Amino acid sequence: MTTIVANDAGNDDQIREAGDINQYISFNVGKELYAVEITTVREIKGWIPTTSLPNSPEYMRGVINLRGVIVPVFDLRTRFHRGETEPGKTHVVIIVKLDERTIGILVDAVSDILTISSEEILDVPDQDVNPEYAFMEGLVAVEEKMVAIIKPKLLFDMDLMPNTEIEPVAEVA
Amino acid sequence: MSDPMEQFKVVFFEECSELLVSLEEGLMQLQSGESDSETMNAVFRAVHSIKGGAGAFGFDALVAFAHIQETLLDEMRSETIEIKPEYIDVLLQAYDILSELVGAAQRREEVDENYGTDAALAMKNIMESSNTSAPEKLQDSTDEEPQNINVRIFRISFKPFEELYQRANEPILLIRELADLGEMTLKLDTSHTPDLAEMDAELAYFAWEFRLVTEFDQDAVLEVFEFVEGDCELDIIPEELSAATETTVAIDAIDPARDNINVQNTPAAKTNSGETVVSQSIRVELDKVDRLVNMVGELVITQAMLREQGSQLLVEQYPNLVQGIEELSRHIRDLQESVMAIRAQPVKSVFSRMPRLVRELTASLGKKARLVMTGEETEVDKTVTERIGDPLMHMIRNSVDHGLESPEIRLESGKDEEGTIHLSAFHRGGRIFIEIEDDGAGINQEIVLKKAIENGLVSKDTSLSDEEINNLIFMPGFSTAESVTNVSGRGVGMDVVRKNIQSLGGRISISSKAGRGSKFTMSLPLTLAVMDGMVVEIGDEKFVLPLVNIIQTLRPAQQEVNSLPDGRNVMMFRDEYIFLVPLYDIFDVKDAIHDPCQGLVVVVEGDGGVLMGFIVDELVNQQQVVIKSLETNYELIEGVSGATILGNGRVSLIIDIATVQEMTAKQYAKPQEFVPDTERSLSQEQISMEVH
Numbered sequence: 001m002t003t004i005v006a007n008d009a010g011n012d013d014q015i016r017e018a019g020d021i022n023q024y025i026s027f028n029v030g031k032e033l034y035a036v037e038i039t040t041v042r043e044i045k046g047w048i049p050t051t052s053l054p055n056s057p058e059y060m061r062g063v064i065n066l067r068g069v070i071v072p073v074f075d076l077r078t079r080f081h082r083g084e085t086e087p088g089k090t091h092v093v094i095i096v097k098l099d100e101r102t103i104g105i106l107v108d109a110v111s112d113i114l115t116i117s118s119e120e121i122l123d124v125p126d127q128d129v130n131p132e133y134a135f136m137e138g139l140v141a142v143e144e145k146m147v148a149i150i151k152p153k154l155l156f157d158m159d160l161m162p163n164t165e166i167e168p169v170a171e172v173a
Numbered sequence: 174m175s176d177p178m179e180q181f182k183v184v185f186f187e188e189c190s191e192l193l194v195s196l197e198e199g200l201m202q203l204q205s206g207e208s209d210s211e212t213m214n215a216v217f218r219a220v221h222s223i224k225g226g227a228g229a230f231g232f233d234a235l236v237a238f239a240h241i242q243e244t245l246l247d248e249m250r251s252e253t254i255e256i257k258p259e260y261i262d263v264l265l266q267a268y269d270i271l272s273e274l275v276g277a278a279q280r281r282e283e284v285d286e287n288y289g290t291d292a293a294l295a296m297k298n299i300m301e302s303s304n305t306s307a308p309e310k311l312q313d314s315t316d317e318e319p320q321n322i323n324v325r326i327f328r329i330s331f332k333p334f335e336e337l338y339q340r341a342n343e344p345i346l347l348i349r350e351l352a353d354l355g356e357m358t359l360k361l362d363t364s365h366t367p368d369l370a371e372m373d374a375e376l377a378y379f380a381w382e383f384r385l386v387t388e389f390d391q392d393a394v395l396e397v398f399e400f401v402e403g404d405c406e407l408d409i410i411p412e413e414l415s416a417a418t419e420t421t422v423a424i425d426a427i428d429p430a431r432d433n434i435n436v437q438n439t440p441a442a443k444t445n446s447g448e449t450v451v452s453q454s455i456r457v458e459l460d461k462v463d464r465l466v467n468m469v470g471e472l473v474i475t476q477a478m479l480r481e482q483g484s485q486l487l488v489e490q491y492p493n494l495v496q497g498i499e500e501l502s503r504h505i506r507d508l509q510e511s512v513m514a515i516r517a518q519p520v521k522s523v524f525s526r527m528p529r530l531v532r533e534l535t536a537s538l539g540k541k542a543r544l545v546m547t548g549e550e551t552e553v554d555k556t557v558t559e560r561i562g563d564p565l566m567h568m569i570r571n572s573v574d575h576g577l578e579s580p581e582i583r584l585e586s587g588k589d590e591e592g593t594i595h596l597s598a599f600h601r602g603g604r605i606f607i608e609i610e611d612d613g614a615g616i617n618q619e620i621v622l623k624k625a626i627e628n629g630l631v632s633k634d635t636s637l638s639d640e641e642i643n644n645l646i647f648m649p650g651f652s653t654a655e656s657v658t659n660v661s662g663r664g665v666g667m668d669v670v671r672k673n674i675q676s677l678g679g680r681i682s683i684s685s686k687a688g689r690g691s692k693f694t695m696s697l698p699l700t701l702a703v704m705d706g707m708v709v710e711i712g713d714e715k716f717v718l719p720l721v722n723i724i725q726t727l728r729p730a731q732q733e734v735n736s737l738p739d740g741r742n743v744m745m746f747r748d749e750y751i752f753l754v755p756l757y758d759i760f761d762v763k764d765a766i767h768d769p770c771q772g773l774v775v776v777v778e779g780d781g782g783v784l785m786g787f788i789v790d791e792l793v794n795q796q797q798v799v800i801k802s803l804e805t806n807y808e809l810i811e812g813v814s815g816a817t818i819l820g821n822g823r824v825s826l827i828i829d830i831a832t833v834q835e836m837t838a839k840q841y842a843k844p845q846e847f848v849p850d851t852e853r854s855l856s857q858e859q860i861s862m863e864v865h
Contacts, residue, residue: 051714051824053803053810054760063807065818068471072807101806 020118026147027094027107029077029085033147034107035114035140040096040152044110047091058084061106066095073104074156098153105152114147116140121149178230185226186279187456192219193272194522200268201528204261213256216264217246218399223275232278235271238289242267245296254303263295265529324355325387326412327394332362332380337404348381350397355387380406459555462515466702469505469512470799473703474818476505477796481820506797513700517552520598520607523562524549527569527596534573541580541591542573548598553605554700557677561607561697564670568609568693569594571667576613576691586688588612603721605699610692616685618642625651643683647671677701678800678814680780680831702800706827708793708819709775711757712765716789717798717817717827724776724784726792731770744769744786746776753786754837756828759812766790779834787833796820800827812836 024035025044050062050073059078063070073093077085085091085106093104121138135154140147199216202208224239242264248254270289277284329351333344351357362380372378385394391409398407483498524546531544577583577592584590595610618639625631625645637645645651647667674681678698685691698704705720725746734744734753742753753774757765766772767788774786798817801824803810814829 049823051816051826053807053813053826055811060807063803063816063824065822065824068467068474068801068818070801070803070806070816070818070824103806 022116022118024114024116024147024149025094026111026114026142027092028109028111029080029107030082033111033142033145034076035147035149036094036096036105036152037149038113040098042095042097042102045093045095045104046089047087047093047106064093064104066102066104069102071095071102071104073106075106076155077106077108079155096152098157101157103152103156105156112142114140114142116142124148182230183458184456185230186275188226189223189275189279192223193268193275194525195219196271197265197268197529198525200261200265201525203256204258204265204532205528213246213250214399217243217250220246220271223271227275227278230278232274234284234288235274235278238267238274238293239271241293241296242271245300248300248303254299260299263292263299267292267296325390327383327385327387327391328408328410328412329383329385329394330380330406330408331383331398332406333377333401334404334406335375335377337401338377340401340404342401342404344379344381347397347401348383351383351385351394354389354393354397355385357383357385359383384412457515462512465512466516469509470702472505473509473797473799474820476502477798477820478822479820480796509703509797513554513702514552516555516700518555518558519550519552520558520561520605521549523558523565524596524598526562526566530566530569531573531594534570538574539579540573540577542577542594543591544569544594544596546596551598551600551605553598553697554702556701557605557697557699560673560677561695564673564695565596565607565609567667567670569596572609572611572613572691572693576611576615578614582614600699603699603705604696607695607697608692610690612690615687615689615691616643616646616683617687621645643685646683647681678829682780703797704800704827705795706798706817707775707795708798708825709773709787709789710791710793711760711789712762714760714762715793715819715823715825716756716760717825718775718777718787719827719830720795722777722779722830724778726773726775728773729769729786734769742769744774746784746786749784751776751784751786752837753788754833756787756789756833759833759836759840760826777830780831783834785830785834785837787828798825798827 023038025038025041026033026035028034045066048064050064052062053060053072059075061073061075063072065071075085077083085108087106090109091106092108092110093106094110095102095104121140124133124136124139127133127136135151137149137151140149196216196219199208199212199219202212203216220239220243224236224243227235227239245254246264249256249260254260267289270292274284274289331344331347333342337344348359360382362382363378365380366372366378387394391411394409398405401407479498480502483495486495488495527546528544531542534540535542572594573592577594578586578588580590583592593612595608597610598605598607600606621642622631622637622645625642625648626633628651630645630648630651631637647670651666651668671681674695674697678701679695681693681695683691683693706717707720707723709716709718729744734742735750736742743750744753753769755767756762757767769786769788772788772790773792775789775792776784776786779785798819800815801817803813803816810826812829812833813826814832815827816824817827819825
């Protein structure tokens with residue numbers, strides 16, 4: 001079930017200039033809203049059962065076959081220490097490209113496509129003193145709800161993972 | 174891809190890499206004295222062709238260097254300069270620079286202006302020093318054989334094939350060159366030329382007859398046509414000079430005889446073989462082959478899916494469909510094997526680099542060694558040949574540096590002062606084995622153990638078996654070189670070698686006898702893409718076991734299974750006790766059958782021929798699986814060599830039997846005791862030691 005296929009450019013580390021307008025895909029995990037930049041998203045897939053891998057972190061749900069390529073799927077809820085997602089038919093996996101790697105992020109549902117000017121993105125309070133929140137690019141208010149823009153690379157990059165122990169995001173929000 | 178020359182450059186660089194291989198091979202033959210006259214020619218041609226191509230693409234630095242090398246080689250070839258061993262060394266150096274220059278051109282890098290000037294100078298020196306002595310030699314030969322300068326007459330018939338033109342050769346240039354040799358008359362043979370209207374621009378119609386009066390001998394004439402051999406019909410017939418004109422009948426009688434032999438042997442044989450060789454191979458971009466390999470991989474998966482669906486059909490109801498699926502499976506297997514064969518290459522391409530390495534090492538270390546190679550024609554996947562080069566060189570370096578003793582010590586211990594290193598490759602059980610065996614001192618276990626304790630790799634009060642001590646050399650941060658030589662001890666150790674080999678799905682083991690030598694054995698998969706597997710079920714998960722390792726599957730009776738005090742279970746199998754490995758535990762699978770008497774035991778052979786019994790719930794089926802990498806998007810999982818996609822589209826993990834063997838050994842080992850391959854935990858220990 002492919003609903004959205006984004007274009008090829010997959011660079012989430014662009015330097016943002018004032019007035020830059022970017023598109024984001026927002027999604028729910030529980031009641032919270034998160035968003036990733038649309039250019040990093042390859043596709044959005046309905047949940048399919050994964051093959052679990054031994055000796056991997058809790059939030060690593062296992063691997064799936066994405067047209068012949070083995071792709072790991074991570075549970076964003078578990079990553080934020082909010083327990084484990086019980087995936088059903090409505091859950092989706094957002095396939096994201098991180099530099100050379102392709103990963104899947106398990107979320108509850110896709111919410112919207114947001115067009116946000118960089119001026120609307122607000123800093124995360126405390127981010128300077130709490131480097132563990134570096135995975136958040138910023139916060140934005142959409143229709144009176146707060147959306148946290150995340151950088152999947154800092155959450156799920158295999159090389160960075162062992163060092164980035166992240167506290168529940170609720171404390172910030 | 175805007176450069177229209179791009180595709181020609183690609184071909185040029187491909188050719189260069191082949192030419193460089195044959196150049197090195199030739200030089201090594203010259204070095205070892207196994208050369209014949211053709212070797213020197215081949216060496217010259219290689220450099221000449223590289224220079225030619227480089228000129229066409231404007232790689233000036235490459236052309237300038239190749240030109241000097243070519244000139245020297247030409248003089249050696251024509252025996253103006255005698256071939257001395259020290260000259261070969263210079264040529265080998267020049268070879269290094271030439272290949273580096275080719276590499277730089279390919280990478281579009283600028284080369285430092287002074288790069289290679291030493292070698293160029295050395296080559297020029299050879300030419301200059303020889304030129305001073307050369308005239309004497311010439312003088313000598315004229316004194317001895319003035320008759321050689323006599324006038325000869327050759328009748329030459331030359332008929333180019335289309336291929337000659339296709340290879341961008343130009344007859345007019347050849348004719349001019351021929352004319353330079355003496356007085357020439359020529360006749361154009363147009364008997365095969367059709368009317369203009371019927372002419373095909375791509376075909377060759379002309380032939381020539383030459384009559385050449387020259388002072389040169391037949392070899393000189395042949396040389397003119399050297400680059401078009403095989404692409405033309407060429408007859409060179411020396412005309413018998415009438416005896417009356419000559420005073421030295423005797424010698425003339427000998428010369429034409431010799432020439433006649435040449436005529437029959439060289440050009441005729443070459444032309445014939447040249448014609449047949451033309452269409453026997455084609456050059457294909459690796460990308461295209463890989464695309465093919467990938468497609469076949471997908472086909473194997475689709476076929477597995479079809480077979481799974483087909484197995485649910487009643488044969489009586491759909492006989493043709495069921496039979497069709499069976500046939501499809503067979504054809505796909507054949508197709509897959511043929512496609513893999515395209516990527517297979519003889520290990521020769523790697524082995525050929527080793528003689529030189531040994532020669533250089535022995536020279537710099539003051540040792541004497543002979544390298545014996547067998548099984549160079551053994552074929553293995555291209556990726557494997559590309560990536561075993563460095564580990565292999567490292568191991569050879571180790572064998573010469575640490576393994577072989579100095580000549581004096583060898584003599585003292587009653588050995589031949591020249592050591593032997595045997596490098597061999599062979600196929601066995603669906604894998605390729607590469608062995609490096611030396612007749613040196615073997616591994617000095619005392620020193621190894623001492624070093625390991627010093628480096629904190631093992632604790633003092635450990636008691637280790639001989640094999641375990643030998644395996645210590647694969648530990649990270651281990652180097653036995655008592656003094657750090659400039660050959661070994663560069664910080665890269667055998668642990669890197671093992672890692673490289675493991676990344677190819679390979680294993681390395683060592684056996685050593687004190688005073689008698691050591692033997693390293695690498696076993697590598699033939700292909701990195703597909704293998705035969707047994708799909709087994711453990712709990713809800715399916716795993717794949719490599720079929721080559723499976724000995725037997727059985728369900729033991731209760732009384733056949735016994736427990737050891739440490740909790741491990743053993744089972745009697747073929748008159749020996751084997752360990753039962755709880756895969757459900759290692760791979761953390763829930764709801765699996767724990768009792769081997771309820772489930773099944775798959776008896777597998779691990780490293781070193783050790784048998785183990787893997788406990789599984791049940792067997793699913795046997796099938797070819799396409800090996801997919803977990804590392805592409807995630808990371809390596811211990812105990813797993815990769816993943817595959819089963820007929821139902823689900824991912825299944827391929828169990829790596831050798832690492833499971835190591836993991837079980839580790840799990841049950843006492844905390845104090847050293848266990849082979851505790852790479853990860855040990856490196857952590859090291860880190861913590863460095864911190865404190």
